[in-house]
Amino acid sequence: xxxxxxxxxxxxxxxxxxxxxxxxxxxxxxxxxxxxxxxxxxxxxxxxxxxxxxxxxxxxxxxxxxxxxxxxxxxxxxxxxxxxxxxxxxxxxxxxxxxxxxxxxxxxxxxxxxxxxxxxxxxxxxxxxxxxxxxxxxxxxxxxxxxxxxxxxxxxxxxxxxxxxxxxxxxxxxxxxxxxxxxxxxxxxxxxxxxxxxxxxxxxxxxxxxxxxxxxxxxxxxxxxxxxxxxxxxxxxxxxxxxxxxxxxxxxxxxxxxxxxxxxxxxxxxxxxxxxxxxxxxxxxxxxxxxxxxxxxxxxxxxxxxxxxxxxxxxxxxxxxxxxxxxxxxxxxxxxxxxxxxxxxxxxxxxxxxxxxxxxxxxxxxxxxxxxxxxxxxxxxxxxxxxxxxxxxxxxxxxxxxxxxxxxxxxxxxxxxxxxxxxxxxxxxxxxxxxxxxxxxxxxxxxxxxxxxxxxxxxxxxxxxxxxxxxxxxxxxxxxxxxxxxxxxxxxxxxxxxxxxxxxxxxxxxxxxxxxxxxxxxxxxxxxxxxxxxxxxxxxxxxxxxxxxxxxxxxxxxxxxxxxxxxxxxxxxxxxxxxxxxxxxxxxxxxxxxxxxxxxxxxxxxxxxxxxxxxxxxxxxxxxxxxxxxxxxxxxxxxxxxxxxxxxxxxxxxxxxxxxxxxxxxxxxxxxxxxxxxxxxxxxxxxxxxxxxxxxxxxxxxxxxxxxxxxxxxxxxxxxxxxxxxxxxxxxxxxxxxxxxxxxxxxxxxxxxxxxxxxxxxxxxxxxxxxxxxxxxxxxxxxxxxxxxxxxxxxxxxxxxxxxxxxxxxxxxxxxxxxxxxxxxxxxxxxxxxxxxxxxxxxxxxxxxxxxxxxxxxxxxxxxxxxxxxxxxxxxxxxxxxxxxxxxxxxxx
Numbered sequence: 001x002x003x004x005x006x007x008x009x010x011x012x013x014x015x016x017x018x019x020x021x022x023x024x025x026x027x028x029x030x031x032x033x034x035x036x037x038x039x040x041x042x043x044x045x046x047x048x049x050x051x052x053x054x055x056x057x058x059x060x061x062x063x064x065x066x067x068x069x070x071x072x073x074x075x076x077x078x079x080x081x082x083x084x085x086x087x088x089x090x091x092x093x094x095x096x097x098x099x100x101x102x103x104x105x106x107x108x109x110x111x112x113x114x115x116x117x118x119x120x121x122x123x124x125x126x127x128x129x130x131x132x133x134x135x136x137x138x139x140x141x142x143x144x145x146x147x148x149x150x151x152x153x154x155x156x157x158x159x160x161x162x163x164x165x166x167x168x169x170x171x172x173x174x175x176x177x178x179x180x181x182x183x184x185x186x187x188x189x190x191x192x193x194x195x196x197x198x199x200x201x202x203x204x205x206x207x208x209x210x211x212x213x214x215x216x217x218x219x220x221x222x223x224x225x226x227x228x229x230x231x232x233x234x235x236x237x238x239x240x241x242x243x244x245x246x247x248x249x250x251x252x253x254x255x256x257x258x259x260x261x262x263x264x265x266x267x268x269x270x271x272x273x274x275x276x277x278x279x280x281x282x283x284x285x286x287x288x289x290x291x292x293x294x295x296x297x298x299x300x301x302x303x304x305x306x307x308x309x310x311x312x313x314x315x316x317x318x319x320x321x322x323x324x325x326x327x328x329x330x331x332x333x334x335x336x337x338x339x340x341x342x343x344x345x346x347x348x349x350x351x352x353x354x355x356x357x358x359x360x361x362x363x364x365x366x367x368x369x370x371x372x373x374x375x376x377x378x379x380x381x382x383x384x385x386x387x388x389x390x391x392x393x394x395x396x397x398x399x400x401x402x403x404x405x406x407x408x409x410x411x412x413x414x415x416x417x418x419x420x421x422x423x424x425x426x427x428x429x430x431x432x433x434x435x436x437x438x439x440x441x442x443x444x445x446x447x448x449x450x451x452x453x454x455x456x457x458x459x460x461x462x463x464x465x466x467x468x469x470x471x472x473x474x475x476x477x478x479x480x481x482x483x484x485x486x487x488x489x490x491x492x493x494x495x496x497x498x499x500x501x502x503x504x505x506x507x508x509x510x511x512x513x514x515x516x517x518x519x520x521x522x523x524x525x526x527x528x529x530x531x532x533x534x535x536x537x538x539x540x541x542x543x544x545x546x547x548x549x550x551x552x553x554x555x556x557x558x559x560x561x562x563x564x565x566x567x568x569x570x571x572x573x574x575x576x577x578x579x580x581x582x583x584x585x586x587x588x589x590x591x592x593x594x595x596x597x598x599x600x601x602x603x604x605x606x607x608x609x610x611x612x613x614x615x616x617x618x619x620x621x622x623x624x625x626x627x628x629x630x631x632x633x634x635x636x637x638x639x640x641x642x643x644x645x646x647x648x649x650x651x652x653x654x655x656x657x658x659x660x661x662x663x664x665x666x667x668x669x670x671x672x673x674x675x676x677x678x679x680x681x682x683x684x685x686x687x688x689x690x691x692x693x694x695x696x697x698x699x700x701x702x703x704x705x706x707x708x709x710x711x712x713x714x715x716x717x718x719x720x721x722x723x724x725x726x727x728x729x730x731x732x733x734x735x736x737x738x739x740x741x742x743x744x745x746x747x748x749x750x751x752x753x754x755x756x757x758x759x760x761x762x763x764x765x766x767x768x769x770x771x772x773x774x775x776x777x778x779x780x781x782x783x784x785x786x787x788x789x790x791x792x793x794x795x796x797x798x799x800x801x802x803x804x805x806x807x808x809x810x811x812x813x814x815x816x817x818x819x820x821x822x823x824x825x826x827x828x829x830x831x832x833x834x835x836x837x838x839x840x841x842x843x844x845x846x847x848x849x850x851x852x853x854x855x856x857x858x859x860x861x862x863x864x865x866x867x868x869x870x871x872x873x874x875x876x877x878x879x880x881x882x883x884x885x886x887x888x889x890x891x892x893x
Contacts, residue, residue: 134180141187144260146267149184185273188264189280195260196335197285200327201292204320208299216305222298258334265338274339278352281335286359289328293367296320297415311427314371317417318428321367322435325360329442332356354443361439361450368432368454373420374461422465425458429518463524466514470507470528477503478539484647490657495762501654504536505661512665515673522669522676526695530683533662533702540651540709547644548716550636561636565719568626569712577622578715581615587714587770616774616822620781623722633727639720642754648720649762652713659707666699717759718771722778724751729782732804741804749811756815769816776812776820780805783826784851787858793833793866801830825850829859837863837870837880841887849891860884 022039058065133152140149209223217223268274296317304313332352340349418424436451447455477483483500490497511532514525548566552559568574578584627633639645666674677696684690693701728748732741752775759768783805787793793801809823829851832840840863844856851859860880870876 137180137184141184144191145263146184146188146191147263147270150267150270181271185268185271185277188267189277189284192261192264192277192281192335193284193288195257196281196331197288197328198292200331201289201296201324204324204327205292205295205299208296208303208320211303212299216302220299220302222295222302254334257331258338261331261334262338265335265342269342274342278339278355282355282359285328285356286363289324289360289363290366292324293321293363294415296324297417300417301415311418311421311424314418314424315427315431318367318431321364322431325364325435326438328360329356350444354445357439357443358449361448361453364432364435364450365453368425368428368457371416371418371420371424371428372422372457372462374422374457422462425454425462426514426517429454429458433518433520458518458521459524463521466511466525467528470511470532473507474504474532474535477507478536484543484651485643487650495653495764496650497654497657498650500536500539501658504532505658507532508662509665512669515669519670519673519676522673523679523681523695526673526677526699527681530695530698530702533699533706536658537702537705537709540655540706543647544651544709544713547639547647552636561634563639563716563720564627564633564637564723565639565716568623568719568723569716574622574626574719575715578619578718579711581619583615583770583773587767588711613777613822616777617781619774620778623719623726623778624781624785627723627726627730632730633723635727638723638727642758645717645720645755646758646762648713648717649759652710652717653763655706655710655713659703659710662703662706714767721752721755721771721775724748724755725775725779725782729779729808730786732783732801732808741800745804745807745811748808752811752815772812772816775816776809776818777822779808779812780822780826780829784829784855784858787829787862790862791865792871793830793862795834798830798833802827805830829855832859833863833866835863837867837876841880841883844884844891845887849888853885853888856884856888857881 136152137149140146140152205222209217209227212220212223217227265274268277300313300317300320304316336349336352336356339352340346432450432454436448436454439448439450440446478500483503484498486499487496488499488502490502508529511525511528515522518525548563550561552561639648674696677694677699679695680692681695681698682690683693683698725748728744728751732744756768756772759771763771783801790797805823805827809820809827812823813820832843835843837860840860849856861877864870864877864880
């Protein structure tokens with residue numbers, strides 16, 4: 001109902017409003033009064049209608065209006081009451097505000113006082129914490145928690161220089177913190193030195209201790225000091241301690257060591273003290289090594305107490321020292337890796353490694369210098385110094401590191417493992433050289449300081465020392481006549497050799513040891529070989545010349561005589577012929593012979609009887625062509641002093657032994673050394689000129705000279721025996737008186753026997769066979785050849801010659817243990833003289849030829865000269881020789 005009424009009222013309002021608007025628009029826009037009047041009437045009519053509608057509506061809505069008025073009245077009452085309450089609240093708030101305003105200053109004052117009390121409490125708590133810092137840090141240091149300890153110190157540093165900086169009276173606390181910080185730094189450095197240096201060295205020393213006997217450990221103060229730290233009860237159970245040492249050494253400490261180093265380095269980084277610590281490590285590591293070296297020497301001396309002092313112990317010492325330095329480098333490499341990681345700089349890592357090896361090289365230089373008896377060489381790289389006033393921490397008025405300034409002081413000398421001697425470098429050079437290459441690989445630098453030191457020592461001092469020593473030793477080895485007479489026994493040879501040869505080879509052998517140990521300097525050492533062999537060959541040549549030459553004084557004139565055998569030995573034709581024979585090759589090549597066979601019963605290897613006869617015949621022919629025409633050989637032309645003969649024999653044996661052993665020595669040197677000898681060097685030639693030549697060729701040339709001289713001595717002996725045959729047999733072959741024959745035969749027998757006895761004691765059996773082989777053929781040839789110089793041979797003369805030949809045959813056969821058939825042939829030659837020339841020709845025609853054409857001519861000519869009738873007939877000799885030629889020609893067909 002109400003809604004309907006409201007809708008009607010709304011519609012009426014809309015109609016009225018529209019009408020009113022239209023009227024107002026008409027009145028405003030119409031230009032005619034009629035229209036305006038019409039509009040006014042319409043407006044009036046509409047007003048009346050609206051009044052009616054309102055009256056109707058008021059009548060219809062009277063109850064609702066009353067209800068609305070009453071509601072409005074209630075609402076107005078409530079609003080008035082609310083306003084009153086709001087006024088009361090406003091009044092209460094105003095009163096509260098007044099009260100709060102009065103209390104604000106008092107509350108503010110109390111709040112400020114509370115804040116001050118809290119701040120004072122915090123400061124007191126911080127001060128108390130700083131006071132207890134030293135005790136806390138000490139506890140952490142004992143547990144090796146360096147990073148945590150330094151963090152607490154850092155917080156204390158921040159507090160003292162921050163919130164507590166304005167508080168007076170804390171100077172002592174600041175000083176305590178500085179001292180504690182200094183102590184922490186020192187402890188960290190000490191611990192790093194212990195981990196990186198002391199423990200690695202001690203681990204190697206424990207390896208030595210494990211090899212000691214229980215009594216040696218109990219008596220050693222060094223063992224006691226080392227073992228007490230880790231094994232306090234070692235004295236009661238030494239065996240168990242040695243076993244435990246082995247167990248501990250087998251443990252892997254890499255991870256634990258890495259964690260410790262990282263913790264220490266991070267602690268140093270907190271206060272930016274890493275560089276200071278690294279400087280201290282580089283400075284003190286070599287000093288600590290020196291102490292460990294003294295302990296190492298002590299323990300190794302105890303280990304080798306019953307063996308005496310020699311360079312082998314030095315090798316052991318150097319190997320242990322190198323092992324100690326390698327173990328030490330293991331920790332330093334971890335240190336370098338962590339420093340590079342913390343600094344994020346690869347160069348920092350390289351610097352740590354370089355400084356470590358620089359210090360270790362200095363230590364090794366000192367050790368080597370002391371043992372080779374020289375002062376340490378100065379390195380081109382100077383020691384780095386530490387700033388005298390480098391501040392440890394960023395505290396005001398703090399002190400610098402004490403004892404960390406200046407250059408490394410000169411180390412005190414320590415005990416030596418063996419007597420100092422420059423020759424000690426020989427056994428230790430190889431391990432040191434390998435160690436140098438290892439260092440160069442680690443520091444990426446070549447050559448390293450130690451390598452330069454070794455090279456300078458060897459080149460400037462050691463080789464010069466060797467050269468001087470060799471000069472003195474070669475003078476001693478070759479001085480005096482007794483060195484060319486006195487014999488010495490050597491291993492691997494049944495025959496004795498000259499003392500001079502043995503001494504010289506010992507020098508060469510020592511140089512060979514130098515080359516094996518220091519092949520990098522082969523050129524310098526091999527040059528000493530050349531010089532030694534030159535000097536030895538020169539001295540041997542002089543001795544040979546003194547033996548093969550003699551002087552006689554006749555009035556005011558001095559005459560020099562040379563031995564015929566010596567002249568023949570250097571004669572090109574004779575020496576070439578003799579050296580071309582198979583027997584010479586057998587002797588030179590030292591073909592082994594059966595030990596139970598006599599020299600005379602041994603045939604030259606690979607030679608038939610016919611070969612031996614042909615070879616001997618060629619030799620006899622050339623010798624007879626030189627001496628066969630002489631009636632007598634002067635006694636100055638032969639060796640009559642048996643000592644001279646012995647000297648030649650020993651010189652041959654010694655020189656041959658020397659050359660063979662020298663070649664074996666050269667063959668045993670390393671391949672690298674052999675290649676090093678293929679370099680050009682300046683060599684002084686025999687004529688005094690300096691020429692450029694390969695060192696290997698110069699060495700081969702000197703060896704060839706020694707061998708040639710040895711061969712010359714053997715060749716001379718071979719020829720000397722044959723010259724003696726000529727010396728004694730030429731007079732016999734000429735048909736001397738019986739007394740003279742007997743005397744010469746005795747002299748011949750005595751000379752050959754002395755030679756044989758001498759050679760038997762000083763020369764090999766195959767050489768003895770070579771020397772005496774062919775003597776029978778030569779003697780037979782001498783007798784036959786000399787028949788041409790016999791004017792006439794009677795029956796008694798023939799018999800005397802045959803007896804002489806038989807005596808010679810008996811002498812030689814006794815020495816060679818062979819029948820010497822050639823001398824029997826010579827007897828047959830002279831026995832044929834009992835036949836007439838015609839009978840002789842008839843026998844040749846019937847039986848064939850037994851001698852050469854020339855020998856038959858000698859035989860026929862002597863037969864004619866000895867014939868009582870034919871010797872005086874002119875032209876008989878030519879006739880018979882023609883007949884002989886016809887017979888021999890037919891025999892050849």
